Amino acid sequence: MSAQAGQKQGAPDELAASAGHETAGRLLLAAVEAFAERGFHATTTRDIAQRAGMSPAALYIHYRTKEELLYQISVFGHQRAIRVLGDASRHGVTVADRLAAAVSAFARWHAEHHTRARVVQYELTALGEEHYAEILTLRRRAGDIIRDLLDEGTAGGEFQVADIRSTARAIMSLCIDVARWFDPAGSDSPEQLGRLYAGLALRMAGAAEPPPGFGA
Amino acid sequence: MSAQAGQKQGAPDELAASAGHETAGRLLLAAVEAFAERGFHATTTRDIAQRAGMSPAALYIHYRTKEELLYQISVFGHQRAIRVLGDASRHGVTVADRLAAAVSAFARWHAEHHTRARVVQYELTALGEEHYAEILTLRRRAGDIIRDLLDEGTAGGEFQVADIRSTARAIMSLCIDVARWFDPAGSDSPEQLGRLYAGLALRMAGAAEPPPGFGA
């Protein structure tokens, strides 16, 4: 019930570990679940504390406010997502390979960590003004990765894109929205979804179709 | 400040008119704005009443609860969006024409009415259980429209789609997510966005590319 989907049993959660203290990490995971289920504003500090098996006051030993919990989740989540996207975007010989790898990894991350991703992508506006601005600069980096790939592929003639900025935004948009609707009980696995979305992104970029029977 | 984007000055708002009473309509528009800005749970009935220029108690003469306001907005918004999508999906000779028209209209609606659409698409979970279930049946109808077009186009050989259900969901997802990021002060107009997204959807469907210089 409290285990993050896709995480191996017994493996320490990296988000929880990032808190640097076991109780602080438990509170972070409890907050992710609660925020994802009900939204930031509808979640009470008592609810978070109860999910972590603690008293409401314990929360304020490790975090100054409820908003700081959201901020920590947001920073860590964005950093992870951008790293996943950036690493994948360097795997591949052709630009098309790299775009496919990037989109596949990014969409897959949103499916696998849909609980976390939902908080990261849809509860941003509940952040304080300074924290919000800080997160926005992180987000721009993610968009730039896809745009650079489209730039490179279009310049080299591999892609046919009329409006690079808008197309890059559409591809990002497609991946991000996965967090809204993805259901782990549904028929598609995160891997399948990643493959499918990589193909869709290549088509959106106007890349030449791979021959039939290509790929696994 | 309180006028819906894209609405002509002085023209009676159809959502407001749907309330059947002037004050009730003003409250509905005020609620849309407040819910879109802060989210349902972070919005207080006092805030809604103040935006409509009334006392908090006035709200309860026209609506039983705060949730009923959200429900009215949701039903009306879904009905409009589905009608826009359905009407457009019947305009065109080829299936590709109709898919382009449907996606263009649907994406454009989400851009033009992004305030309303944001509430409709992202505050669903705040609905009561029965109301939520009712809205879900409406939503399925929307998805079916795109899926039927892909079905028809694939059967006729106009489209090349490996996974029709997932591709239909991706196209819907792309349009819906417009409500999350669209900024009327940005460089793209709703019309431009609709045209762009129609082209992207055709590519996702594997339709043959139109010859260069095609269209306006």
Next chain:
DNA sequence: CGGCCCTCTGAGCAGCCGCTTAGCCAGCCG
């Protein structure tokens, strides 16, 4: 072993929440 610090709890504060109630007032009907 004594003292200290760090973590955690029970109790609770001030303030805001959704919603209700009693009553005011303008407009319509006979």
Next chain:
DNA sequence: CGGCTGGCTAAGCGGCTGCTCAGAGGGCCG
């Protein structure tokens, strides 16, 4: 003209909110 009706408001109810604080308990250090 008197009385009734429906839209509206001022005041306020119980309950829940984020957050605080005094103190308990247990492990580490000298």
